[in-house]
Amino acid sequence: MVETKEEKKRDFQELLDPELASLFRTALRMTRNREDAEDLVQETVTKAFAAFDRFERGTNFRAWVFRILTNTYINNYYRVRDRRNIPSLEEMEEESFFQPVAEGITPEEALLNSLTKDDIIEAIEALPVEFRAVVVLVLVEGFSYKEAAEILDIPMGTVMSRLWRGRKLLQKSLWEYSTQRNDSERKNQEGWTVKKP
């Protein structure tokens, strides 16, 4: 039976509505800008509706629409300036964030306790786009490795290695934020002590 345009719109809207907030959040992490994020989702929705006849009902709409979002981002929003120096695997192998200690609160536990929402968001948004995409899809949005591989059109092994490196970069950034904050607080306290009569 041929679907009318109104039926198609209704079906599309029903599938899209539960994903809109996730699409917006992901767009925001990718573009790092609310206005661009809204535009990116709007463009995604337009493309998805245009291609909706080719979407096989009953399959994974969430992964399908996220794939359109990430492709649109890469084609239209991702600029060369987003490319940064990415440390090699060998360099990152040397960096170990979590080190077990014998007892008591570890510096890592203290760090986790001191992190704010802004720290986390800043660290995610500072990731190079290849890693950011995988981190957002898997760690934030809860896609499986297989789904992330399909969304980004890359092999699952690449998802795993980008996720591993993304995690290490995140840990490094968060560690640096915490250390800088602690240093700054210590200096402030020392300054206050000197000024006190």
Place this chain on the structure above:
Amino acid sequence: MDCKEALEKLYLYLDHEILSESERQQIEGHLQWCWRCQQVYQLENNLQNLIRLNGRNDEVPPSFFSKIKNVIAQF
């Protein structure tokens, strides 16, 4: 399972990507008696929860939903 193997598979375990039940049980068995790997697991798990919680905590402007609804209405 030794520590090296447990730590190599830790992220797969955290991400619920280990398909084999016996592998999952081996990791859980190792984490039960090895405090060092247990500590790493707890920290990684806590960090992952922080990332998920904060990464999903953005306020979506109400105007955004109506904007998208209007876009679809115009198709």
